[in-house]
Amino acid sequence: MKSYQSGSDIAVIGAGAAGSLTATRLLQHADRHRLRLDVWLIDPARENGRGPAYGTDDARHLLNVPAARMTAFAEDPDHFVHWLADRHPQHADHDAFVPRVLYGRYLAHVLDDTARRSAGARLHRVQARAIGTAHHDDSTLSFLLSSGRTLRVDAAVLALGNFAADCRWAPETLRTSHRFVASPWSPDALCAVPPGADVLLVGTGLTMADMTLSLQRPGRTVIAVSRSGLLPQPHASEPLPQSPPPVVAGPPGLDAFRRTVLTHLSRSRRAHGDWRPGFDSLRPLTTDLWRRLPPADRTRFLKEHLRLWEVHRHRMPPPTAAAVRQARELGQLRIVSGHLTDAAVTGEGVRVRLSTGTTLDVGAVVNCTGSRSDVGSLDDPFLHSLFKTGLARPHATGLGLGATRDGRLLSAPGRGDVRAPLWALGSLLRGELLETTAIPEIRVQADGIAASAVALLKRDEHPQRHRGLFASP
Template identity: 50%
Template sequence: MAETTFSTVAVVGAGAAGTLTAARLLDAAALARLPLEVQLIDPAPATGQGAAYSTTDPRHLLNVAAGKLSARPDRPDDFTSWLSEKLGRRVGPGEFVARHLYGHYLSDHLARAVESSAFGRFRRRHERVVDLVVDDGPRLVFASGGSLRAQSVVLALGQPRSGGGWLPHPVSSPRIIPDPWHPAALDAVPPESDVLLVGTGLTMTDVALTLARPGRVVHAVSRHALVPERHARQPPPTVPPPPYGECAGLPALRRMVLHHAAVCRRLHGDWRPAVDGLRPWTSALWQRLSPDDRRRFLAEDLRCWEVHRHRMPPPTADALATARTDGRVSITSGRVTQATPTPGGVHIGLADGRSLHVGAVVNCTGGSRSVHDSPDPFIRALLSSGTARPGPQGLGLDTAPDGRLVPLDGHLPAPLWALGALRLGNLWETTAIPEIRVQAADIAASLLPVAAAHTGPPMRSPEFDL
């Protein structure tokens, strides 16, 4: 009897996107009765957490209600059912629960997919990918010196790490914290000192709640000092936008969105149904804009859109409002022009002439959208080899509609796919679970023909490598 030949798919990144992709690949292999090996590669010790869900602070809540976060859109109560069993109580679809729970859910979801897959095998590798060689097929090179050859590769790298542009000049000090989600990063904050947070988005809200305490002021600055709006406690149904086919350019799109929000406020007393109703069309609207209009949107409209689109859970909004009223958190407009380490912390100069002395400075600007200044050696290797090219406006990597990487002109496409934040330039609406879970399923379907071309006779019994 001929020996079964497995096709290997390497999924780089074990956060939400990678975990969901691995699960959908195993499901697809089972349906197609295809011997498929899925290798999930990430140096992190945990699976399913990534930066988003690695926090252990129970005050850090998901900014989407639990009922919208099922790993499978065809099973909308999967997450709430899991939560109810885990917490020993019924969890309603409108609840905002602790973020770390979602990481555990994703890990368990993948474990269930592995257990139920009769035609696949799974391996979790704790390695950091630093390069890719394309000769007889993709070969991933690890920081440890090892390598892995696969028939296809999926990049699920999450939001690119922020570069050094959040401060006006490079500063070397243990009191300068570039990544608040790095394990134990906030331990470097002296317990009795004030703190400066650069950025006033969702990352700021979480870090501020962790650090705020009596006797300390958590200062937060950004160019506009805009903070995310709050979710409604009882959200009304979404309202689809009017036909947008006649929106020719950014000015017309602005008018349409503002008019839609005004109508929703008049009819429902709330603008949120208008913003939420735009979500299924956001990628199409983004793709209709010219490159110049996209640049204008990023320069002029981005922050306003973000604070209305990516909102705070009501308990988080309440806690932040209380901390601001008590004087434990101060949010103002400002731009850091100077950061000088001192024996007791960091001296900060702001563009308006103010100065602060704080025990630590924390980057809360979020991940970088541009790949041009990415510190990730794997991303740099893909770009320098021509295997990949930056996405529109330098956002993420350029991809075809099915998620396959588009190489630099003159280079042949490699069997590489991407999902999530790496598709920002092409899709814009691509970083949240409702989009990522669809992309994961689509990529799994796209990879089956590639995998089938490299497999031998089907397996007779399941085989797993956990």
């Protein structure tokens, strides 16, 4: 019979992809190390593993990574494809870009299945939002929940994910109007769009592509505007060969970084007739390249190069790219480089003026500007509370939280080297890692954080059990 150490409690705040994968890995590591662990998974959402990315039930919204690279477990590369083969065999193809709704179901299944099999670790799902940190000392962390209860634990992982898109660019008359779709990934968000009316999408990235597919119909023109007017590049329609990564040497500045990348992409074009294998081979090196940059060069990269980087890095699945191309050819989608300068809400819709001098009459304006990571300026009570109690601080770049490379949060400046047993993953690590928002990175982070947390909890015994969910005093 197995013998288990006395118990510990850990909170995972956020039950999107990152939180669900972290909870899964915590259960596995705790079992492997015979640690009796209570995992508290906190999220106002009803279901696990969804979040804005995998919460859509529009089957035209596809994963932007082929199925072969979307496994939950890096050590079992075929896990997702096998899951598809069992349940959705028509999608069980390593190179397919499958509907995102299926991926949300997969992640929820992986967590449920792990929790069911777990011998000594237990999963508690709490449907609430963390709204504050109540109190912490050397051995516990306490979180206030929107339900009015307090959760006291030995350690915690923040998996807060994609924060709502910025709306500050929209004039107040538009922002406060029912014709403005602030968060296109909210359930039923597009119900605000009058049938048949033209629509303005602000942003020309992957969200714009998905919204175009959802809104496209005969007689409607969708206009998409962004300052750069750049669209995400398409994935190649056929799988491409793998390319070896470049050798990184020389000085660590942005100019050297650019030279390394451009030379490597030219080599890839010469060798494979395509820049994509070269770009993909940069992926394991990106964090190192990023961390080598002096702070001023990081700021310059974010200002001058990030958009170009992202349109090559986060590409459109071929079916989406084909549908977008066709919509443009049919005149159902127009892309404009510019920005919105004025908007007036009328009885019939919105009259919008663009920086190009064009005036448009549309039925609705949809915010496709993508999620925010500038945590210091977000109006989020939980983040404010983390900063106020000194448990966390914004990253020096302004993106995400200050953290070590493996996700352990740095406390507020002036508090010495105090590091609470608190980790973050996913987009909260953007400033530190740059490449951190997609599943291939998140699954590795989830595993690493779970291993570190279990090792820490196993080291420190918790004989006095005053942990768990309490009514707030």
